[in-house]
Amino acid sequence: MRRLTPNDGGFTLLELVVSILIFSLGFLGVTKMQQYAIMGNSFSMQMSNTINIIDNQEEYLRGLNIGDPDLTLGNHNGGSVTRQGIQYDLSWTVSTTGLGPAVNARDIDIQVAWVEKTVNHRVAMKMFRSN
Secondary structure, eight states, X not given: OOOOOTTSOOOOHHHHHHHHHHHHHHHHHHHHHHHHHHHHHHHHHHHHHHHHHHHHHHHHHHTSOTTSGGGSSEEEEXXXXXXXXXXXXXXXXXXXXXXXXXXXXXXXXXXXXXXXXXXXXXXXXXXXEEO
């Protein structure tokens, strides 16, 4: 059996420590990217829920006659909707158009608000409704 000599080309302890440090930094970077991806997916899910709530309310309001109580001038509270553990608050404001109050047409501003990790979010959509 052959004996190893100091010049036989193995890894030194210092080279091993440096390689472990470089691997650790790379692993931390990948972990941080994963964390940001998860946060982005969570916010994307919340935005999708918000847009679905606004679309549902828009379809509901389009199906009403101009004389319906939900289309009277002023602020309206649509209550709260809970989706996937998050509470979304729905409201809408009905106002007259630039054509004046005598015309059977309304500008409607639909708003959905929610709180995520103590941060307030709000999405609004405007629509025009006439007979």
